[in-house]
Amino acid sequence: MTVQVGIVGKPNTGKSTFFAASTLIDVKRAPYPFTTIEPNVGVGYVRVQCVCKELGVKDNPRNSICIDGWRFIPVELIDVAGLVPGAWEGRGLGNMFLDHLRRAPVLIHVVDASGGTDEEGRPVPPGTHDPLQDVFFLEKEFAMWMLQVVSRDWEKISKLIDLQKKYDELYAKFTGLGVDVGVVDKALEELSLKTKKATSWTREDLMHLVEYVMRKAKPMVIAANKADLDVSEDNIKRMAKELGDRYTVVPTSAEAELALRKAEKAGLIRYIPGDPDFEIVGKPTREQEKALEYIREKVLKRWGSTGVQKAIDTAVFEKLGMIVVFPVENEKKFSDSHGNVLPDALLVSKEATARDLAYQIHTDIGRRFSFAIDARTGQRVSASEKLRHRMVIKIVVAH
Ligand SMILES: Nc1nc2c(ncn2[C@@H]2O[C@H](COP(=O)(O)OP(=O)(O)OP(=O)(O)O)[C@@H](O)[C@H]2O)c(=O)[nH]1
Ligand SMILES: [Mg+2]
Known part of the structure; x- marks a missing residue:
């Protein structure tokens, strides 16, 4: 994605x-x-230093572009x-x-x-x-936009929250705005809103919630x-x-x-x-x-x-906390199975593990993940190990 x-x-x-x-x-x-x-929706790029020069190889990028040792990786821009x-x-x-x-x-x-x-x-x-x-x-x-979306039908929703002792209805509002449940949950904790009945939250409480969520999620x-x-x-x-x-x-x-x-x-x-x-x-x-x-x-x-x-x-x-990794299939040649050198540069969260990367490439590869190899050192990387910026990595799957 x-x-x-x-x-x-x-x-x-x-x-x-x-x-x-x-x-x-x-x-x-x-x-x-x-x-x-x-x-307007179109493709823009992030710029990162490619690993080609450091590894002494000539690359054949597929999903990205390499100009003079700078890798340009596509992102979607919305104007x-x-x-x-x-x-x-x-x-x-x-x-x-x-x-x-x-x-x-x-x-x-x-x-x-x-x-x-x-x-x-x-x-x-x-x-x-x-x-x-x-x-x-x-x-x-x-x-104000978020507040308006979130506080629509608030009377009904707050009653449901108190009744069910769950925040599902509120989470749903935020996920509709592209906000992860985790962010909303953290906000509820930090603003001590969980200790109060939702029906007793003031408009100001809701505004604080929205402002907190906005800073984290957008x-x-x-x-x-x-x-x-x-x-x-x-x-x-x-x-x-x-x-x-x-x-x-x-x-x-x-x-x-x-x-x-x-x-x-x-x-x-x-x-x-x-x-x-x-x-x-x-x-x-x-x-x-x-x-x-x-x-x-x-x-x-x-x-x-x-x-x-x-x-x-x-x-x-900086804001999204992403890093770039270079997945390869042949860790000696830094290539895919067709011989393309450093074909892909992928944006992943800096919190992502080797297994997360496998899943990001393909659900099936994620499921069959066995271990990974750091192509620079030849060392094994375990499923739960975090990826590093500009890592060249091979994923080994179980057959
Ligand atoms: N001097 C200067 N003018 C700029 C710069 N960027 C844009 N402009 C001018 O600002 C005006 C508006 O540019 P647009 O890109 O149409 O602005 P917009 O924000 O998309 O405008 P709306 O679509 O109407 O919201 C144009 O006359 C541009 O030439 C810049 O970096 N420097
Ligand atoms: Mg415009």
């Missing part, structure tokens, strides 16, 4: 540009609100319509698109760090809107976008300072990333997504050259990269 990453934010912040840059899918982008109505204050109660395009994010376990919140759009995404002079407000507002919209990376504009710089510093312990703030220029990927595709430059610089290899026009130089000065030199790749990597690796 592919990992899903939702792209959210108020209108006109650059969500679709971020999506287009990451997937190279041509979608509608424009400097006014509600350009996107139906969600939804812009969110305006009151969306949870039906304002703007309403909360329909929030439903599109049910299945996404992590979100990238694209913020217009230049402060050049008001709270509804209408253009205003850059520097006049405070982007920090957008972060708080989105949090609130999400919480972690967010802030993409402080339009970082190429000078006015963004101070805002980004302020965002990092004031939001730093709750979110990771990644300065991004989606527009710059899109331009670089297009230039790369057209053979004008050599550029690997996420790189700190590019090299001109083709024959750009004067105008193109000027645009590329602008990106180098205003984005790459200032922030180290366009940030788009970093935002996706942060979402998947």
